[in-house]
Amino acid sequence: MKISTLIFISIFFILLMFSITTYVNYKQSEEVRSNAEFLSQSGNIVRQSNQLQRNILYMERGLKRYVSIRENYLLQTIDTTSLENNSLLNELLSIIPGNSDQLKRLTEIKNLYNQWFEEFARPIMKIKAAKDSVKQNFSILHIENSLIEDSLNHLLQQAFRELVNVEYANRLQRRTILERSEQQTKLVSISLTGLSIIVGFVIAMFLARHISKRISKMVNMANNIAESNYNVQVKDKSNDELSELSRSLNHMSEMLEENITLLKRKNLELDQFAHIVSHDLKAPLRGIDNVISWIEEDYLNEMPPKLQEYLQLIKGRVLRLENLIQGILSFARIGKDLNENEEINTSDLVREIVENIPEKDGISVVIGNNMPVIHSEKIPLSQVFANLISNAIKYHDKSKGEVKIYSKENTAYYEFFVEDNGPGVDKKYHDKILIIFQTLQERDSFESTGVGLAIVKKILDDRKEQIKIVSEPGKGFVFSFTWSKI
Numbered sequence: 472m473k474i475s476t477l478i479f480i481s482i483f484f485i486l487l488m489f490s491i492t493t494y495v496n497y498k499q500s501e502e503v504r505s506n507a508e509f510l511s512q513s514g515n516i517v518r519q520s521n522q523l524q525r526n527i528l529y530m531e532r533g534l535k536r537y538v539s540i541r542e543n544y545l546l547q548t549i550d551t552t553s554l555e556n557n558s559l560l561n562e563l564l565s566i567i568p569g570n571s572d573q574l575k576r577l578t579e580i581k582n583l584y585n586q587w588f589e590e591f592a593r594p595i596m597k598i599k600a601a602k603d604s605v606k607q608n609f610s611i612l613h614i615e616n617s618l619i620e621d622s623l624n625h626l627l628q629q630a631f632r633e634l635v636n637v638e639y640a641n642r643l644q645r646r647t648i649l650e651r652s653e654q655q656t657k658l659v660s661i662s663l664t665g666l667s668i669i670v671g672f673v674i675a676m677f678l679a680r681h682i683s684k685r686i687s688k689m690v691n692m693a694n695n696i697a698e699s700n701y702n703v704q705v706k707d708k709s710n711d712e713l714s715e716l717s718r719s720l721n722h723m724s725e726m727l728e729e730n731i732t733l734l735k736r737k738n739l740e741l742d743q744f745a746h747i748v749s750h751d752l753k754a755p756l757r758g759i760d761n762v763i764s765w766i767e768e769d770y771l772n773e774m775p776p777k778l779q780e781y782l783q784l785i786k787g788r789v790l791r792l793e794n795l796i797q798g799i800l801s802f803a804r805i806g807k808d809l810n811e812n813e814e815i816n817t818s819d820l821v822r823e824i825v826e827n828i829p830e831k832d833g834i835s836v837v838i839g840n841n842m843p844v845i846h847s848e849k850i851p852l853s854q855v856f857a858n859l860i861s862n863a864i865k866y867h868d869k870s871k872g873e874v875k876i877y878s879k880e881n882t883a884y885y886e887f888f889v890e891d892n893g894p895g896v897d898k899k900y901h902d903k904i905l906i907i908f909q910t911l912q913e914r915d916s917f918e919s920t921g922v923g924l925a926i927v928k929k930i931l932d933d934r935k936e937q938i939k940i941v942s943e944p945g946k947g948f949v950f951s952f953t954w955s956k957i
Contacts, residue, residue, distance in 0.1 A: 820852070842878055
């Protein structure tokens with residue numbers, strides 16, 4: 472299975488778990504809302520039922536008092552209360568769900584109330600309009616007796632108690648169901664969340680181990696390749712994205728092995744070719760130089776000045792070609808010779824190099840007092856100093872000049888400077904003079920192979936060091952290069 476597919480399935484599963492958890496919580500919130508609405512409605516039913524019950528009791532007491540004291544304001548209060556009772560009954564009928572036992576009980580209460588009102592309350596309320604005192608006294612007496620023995624009020628109170636008790640029981644049942652549902656919801660939510668976390672952790676650990684282990688193999692392979700061990704392979708039997716990368720790395724290793732082997736063979740052939748060609752070229756050059764020397768020894772006085780000039784020109788070209796061959800060989804050998812590190816007093820090294828360079832009238836060399844003692848390879852450092860110093864002296868164009876060699880210490884490396892007050896060169900030519908066979912003067916006007924600074928650049932590049940040039944026309948050169956302490 473591909474890693475992307477495995478990650479997709481893992482994320483989908485975790486999202487599914489959280490979606491189920493969210494759905495369960497949503498249903499629970501709906502149930503809580505429904506229960507809150509039920510409790511609110513139940514509270515209204517209980518409150519209005521109690522109010523209706525109190526109103527009926529109030530009317531009953533009012534009627535009894537009216538029978539006793541005959542105060543008309545009591546009948547007005549009872550009449551107002553009866554209107555309020557009708558409103559309460561209508562409101563209760565509207566909020567109690569249809570086809571429920573509570574609705575049947577409320578209907579029974581309504582019927583009992585209407586019966587009580589028509590048979591007992593209304594006749595008393597009509598006494599006020601009667602003019603016959605005998606009839607009035609009779610009616611009052613009849614009603615008093617009826618109120619004492621009447622059982623309708625008892626039935627009403629019993630019906631109210633049943634209504635309220637059932638409502639309280641329903642509320643208690645709802646609360647019990649809600650608490651049970653909350654417990655179940657908490658259990659389901661915690662279980663699903665825990666399961667999601669565990670599954671996510673297991674998948675993450677599996678992917679981390681699965682991927683990191685295989686990546687570690689690839690890193691080891693890359694390190695082996697960096698250490699020039701190209702005959703390495705990564706064994707991967709899976710069939711995913713990392714398997715494709717492993718196959719690509721294996722193919723790359725194979726190609727590197729082939730190309731490096733081919734490159735080594737070509738380099739060996741080039742080295743052999745360079746030595747053979749240089750040997751074969753030097754032999755005839757020495758022969759030409761010997762012949763010219765013999766001609767000068769035997770016929771110098773007999774040759775016209777022009778012929779002598781031509782012979783000197785030939786000798787100069789022979790010398791240039793011999794130096795060029797030697798420079799090419801030196802350039803080709805850079806980085807191939809293994810030199811051991813040794814303690815080097817750079818001040819003594821530079822002084823020895825200056826002594827072996829042909830002097831030029833009017834040019835003085837100054838060696839700084841801050842030249843360090845370092846532990847490094849002597850031969851490549853000598854080549855760098857020798858080429859920079861010899862160039863500074865050779866190309867100096869003034870009758871009196873100075874070449875300075877000094878250094879500056881940094882944290883991880885030394886920086887050496889070779890400075891002169893010679894001709895200098897425009898900034899656009901700074902890169903050109905570091906390229907092999909590139910010179911800024913005509914070869915016929917100045918003997919130069921164009922290899923010296925190229926050798927410097929190659930030695931420093933081979934050791935990952937830096938070289939900088941600061942120069943302007945007429946203001947000389949400042950060559951600076953770094954040399955690591957380790």
